[in-house]
Amino acid sequence: MSELAERLLVGDRRALARAITVVESGGAERAELLSRLHGHGGQAHVVGITGAPGAGKSTLVAALAGALRDAGERVGILAVDPSSPFSGGALLGDRVRMGTGEGLFIRSLASRGHAGGLSRATADAVRLLDAAGFSVIVLETVGAGQGEVEIMRLAHTTVVVTVPGLGDDVQAFKAGIMEIGDIFVVNKSDLPGVNITARDLTTMLMLAPPRPWSPPVIQTSALKGEGLDKLVKAIGDHGRWLREAGRWEGRAADLALCRFEEAFAELAVRRLRAVAEASGTWQAAAEAVARGDLDPYAAAEQALGSVSGAWTSV
Amino acid sequence: MRPIRVLVAKAGLDSHDRGAKVIARALRDAGMEVIYTGLHRTAEHVIQAAIQEDVDVVAISLLSGAHLTVVPKIIEGLRGQDAGDMLVLLGGIVPDEDVPPLREAGVAAVFGPGTDTSEVVDFIQGHVRTGSPA
Ligand code: B12
Ligand SMILES: Nc1nc2c(ncn2[C@@H]2O[C@H](COP(=O)(O)OP(=O)(O)OP(=O)(O)O)[C@@H](O)[C@H]2O)c(=O)[nH]1
Ligand SMILES: [Mg+2]
Numbered sequence: 372m373s374e375l376a377e378r379l380l381v382g383d384r385r386a387l388a389r390a391i392t393v394v395e396s397g398g399a400e401r402a403e404l405l406s407r408l409h410g411h412g413g414q415a416h417v418v419g420i421t422g423a424p425g426a427g428k429s430t431l432v433a434a435l436a437g438a439l440r441d442a443g444e445r446v447g448i449l450a451v452d453p454s455s456p457f458s459g460g461a462l463l464g465d466r467v468r469m470g471t472g473e474g475l476f477i478r479s480l481a482s483r484g485h486a487g488g489l490s491r492a493t494a495d496a497v498r499l500l501d502a503a504g505f506s507v508i509v510l511e512t513v514g515a516g517q518g519e520v521e522i523m524r525l526a527h528t529t530v531v532v533t534v535p536g537l538g539d540d541v542q543a544f545k546a547g548i549m550e551i552g553d554i555f556v557v558n559k560s561d562l563p564g565v566n567i568t569a570r571d572l573t574t575m576l577m578l579a580p581p582r583p584w585s586p587p588v589i590q591t592s593a594l595k596g597e598g599l600d601k602l603v604k605a606i607g608d609h610g611r612w613l614r615e616a617g618r619w620e621g622r623a624a625d626l627a628l629c630r631f632e633e634a635f636a637e638l639a640v641r642r643l644r645a646v647a648e649a650s651g652t653w654q655a656a657a658e659a660v661a662r663g664d665l666d667p668y669a670a671a672e673q674a675l676g677s678v679s680g681a682w683t684s685v
Numbered sequence: 686m687r688p689i690r691v692l693v694a695k696a697g698l699d700s701h702d703r704g705a706k707v708i709a710r711a712l713r714d715a716g717m718e719v720i721y722t723g724l725h726r727t728a729e730h731v732i733q734a735a736i737q738e739d740v741d742v743v744a745i746s747l748l749s750g751a752h753l754t755v756v757p758k759i760i761e762g763l764r765g766q767d768a769g770d771m772l773v774l775l776g777g778i779v780p781d782e783d784v785p786p787l788r789e790a791g792v793a794a795v796f797g798p799g800t801d802t803s804e805v806v807d808f809i810q811g812h813v814r815t816g817s818p819a
Contacts, residue, residue: 385767388739396687459688460713466734467723478737481718483688 376407379503384476387503391478394495402634405498412501413623416610419510419526421551426532427558428511429468431593436475438599439507447505448477449496451512451522459483465511476505491633493522494626523551527622528609530554530602533572535564549579552586554605560590560598584612643678652677689717689813691742694731695724696759699749704777704798708744711802712809728755732762735771741813744805748777757790764791772812776800 375393378386394401420428420435429450436446450465463479480493493510500508512522523529531552555576557569572588587605591598613619647653656674659665665673693709695702702724709719720738722731735743743763745756752775760773775787776796784795794808 385736388737392687392739454688454718455713458714458716460716461688461718462709462713463718463720464723467721470723476737477734478739479718479720481688 373407376404379408379499380411382504387476387499388478390499391480391496394499395480395483395492397492397637401495405495408498408502412498412504415497415501415505415508416528416606417497417501417508417510417526418606419512419523419529420532421512421523421529422532422556422558423534424513426534427468427593428513428532429465431532431556431558431591432465432509432511433469433475434591434593434596434599435602436469436507436509438603440474442603444507445505446475446507446509447500447503448475448509448511449480449493449500450477451480451482451493451510453513454481454483476500491630494525494630497525525626527613527619528553528606530556530606532556532558533568534559535562535568549575553584553609554602555586555588556598556602557588557590558593561592561595565590583616584609643675646678647674650677689742689809690738690740691717691719691744691809692722692731692735692738692740693719693744693746694722694726694734694759695746696726696728696731696755697747697749697751698725699747699751700724701748701777702746704748705746708746708776708802708805711806712744715806715810717809728758728762731759732766732768735763736766736768740771742772742774742809744774744776746777747775747779750778752777752779752787753783756787756792760791772809774805774808776805 375386375390379390390404393404420432422428432448432450436448439446448469450463450469452461452463452465454461461481461483463481465479466477469475469477478496480496483492497508497510510522510526529551531549531554533555535557555572557565557572559565569588569590576586576588589598589601589605591602593599610619613622644653647656652674656665656670660667660670691712693705693712695705705721709721713719720734720740722734726734731743731745743759745752745759747755756773756775760769763769763771763773769791772793773791774794774796775792777798779787779795779797787795793812796805
């Protein structure tokens with residue numbers, strides 16, 4: 372694990388890719404690897420890109436990443452897609468639109484079914500890219516569910532992408548994605564209707580409760596490479612604003628606390644379960660649940676009650 | 686157990702993508718995480734994608750006849766980057782006489798037209814380690 376960490380720190384991409392697999396897999400190896408990397412990184416600007424399926428996020432991410440790379444940034448991309456709830460497999464197609472991605476590091480992550488687990492694996496992967504020296508990390512997710520909103524919390528700057536002519540989109544905005552956007556992009560500006568959509572968005576933003584940062588609305592054509600300079604500038608502006616407003620460090624602390632809580636919960640569950648299993652109460656409770664003799668809540672109380680310790684009285 | 690990760694790759698000027706998509710979907714339905722490269726990738730791009738995605742399997746689909754040049758190049762590139770352990774599969778239009786030199790070069794198996802996708806699933810599941818990484 373320490374060799375992997377060393378190689379990652381000197382920019383070995385094979386090692387970085389392997390390390391992402393390690394954090395995705397979880398367990399003791401993840402903990403060891405991330406501990407080794409503590410103190411490295413902390414400089415990367417994390418940019419989240421979210422929006423409806425087919426809005427052009429991947430195309431935009433690739434175009435944006437190219438523009439950032441040309442401006443001297445080292446860009447890493449994490450593209451997150453849901454796993455199939457039926458097979459557990461996933462078809463990760465974002466690379467198709469990202470072209471050859473020359474000089475970029477692109478990694479596709481699947482949600483693997485566990486709620487909350489996705490945002491955690493993504494958070495860990497962001498940590499790794501940060502430690503590996505990427506100056507901008509772009510996250511792509513389909514902005515559908517709560518999980519995605521969670522992931523977007525990892526981002527310093529959240530870009531919400533919409534396209535002209537989707538009446539439903541405005542509805543989707545009302546449902547919550549509106550609040551998380553720091554920058555709004557109307558992509559596919561080469562198609563008709565872009566001005567109407569941009570105007571609708573601007574109106575909605577004006578009607579929303581005032582925020583310390585006023586999100587700009589930017590029109591792009593990811594396909595034709597138009598409007599990217601404005602987007603690059605807006606992302607830079609937002610990053611500067613966060614630093615000047617003293618929000619950058621606060622976020623890092625919040626995220627670290629969040630990881631601490633998750634790590635604590637995981638450790639606690641693993642250790643308590645091991646004790647309950649060793650005494651057989653876990654198995655007894657599980658079997659009673661399976662037979663229908665005991666309801667799951669009472670069973671959990673029973674299994675846990677058998678593990679003695681100062682905390683049992685809480 | 687982490688899912689098996691597979692890169693389904695198309696290289697060169699070959700635009701036949703039905704087979705690649707059929708295979709990609711079948712592997713997904715068998716519980717694997719499939720990353721599709723899209724069309725017209727260079728060997729170098731396929732190598733980079735395989736490394737970055739840290740896949741267990743590189744599944745190349747070629748119907749253009751370029752397999753004898755492209756495939757060994759990909760395998761060499763993977764070996765040069767400490768990824769020689771990835772399982773390399775090839776499918777598409779490959780004349781019988783080309784199979785031995787491809788196997789020699791490191792292709793684990795070649796699948797032609799009419800392949801039942803369950804055959805491919807079984808082959809991968811039978812040949813890939815699914816223990817913990819690193
Ligand atoms: C449909 C087709 C097309 C379509 C493609 C549409 C598309 N989006 O895919 C179109 C019309 C565009 C087309 C164009 C051409 N085609 Co064409 N085409 C075919 C055809 C009739 C069927 C291919 C197909 O889709 N099969 C269905 C899929 C599901 O099967 P498959 O790809 O074989 O995949 C299966 C297996 O091979 C395997 N498999 C495939 N890939 C992989 C990968 C892995 C990892 C694994 C494990 C398994 C696996 O599993 C799949 C499921 O069983 C074949 C003839 C044939 N019978 O194969 C010719 C054929 C492939 N075409 C051929 C040619 C020459 C061309 C053109 C050059 C014609 C021209 N002169 O313009 C162009 C080239 C276009 C280009 N730039 O690549 C030749 C290739 C000759 C060669 N390699 O020596 C063929 C063999 C016809 C022939 N007999 O001459 N073609
Ligand atoms: N006309 C036009 N089409 C675009 C533009 N950007 C992307 N597209 C097209 O929109 C389609 C979807 O693009 P993607 O980049 O895959 O969209 P996405 O939002 O990443 O899609 P998912 O990841 O599946 O949610 C593709 O056919 C793109 O070529 C644009 O600026 N103009
Ligand atoms: Mg996408």
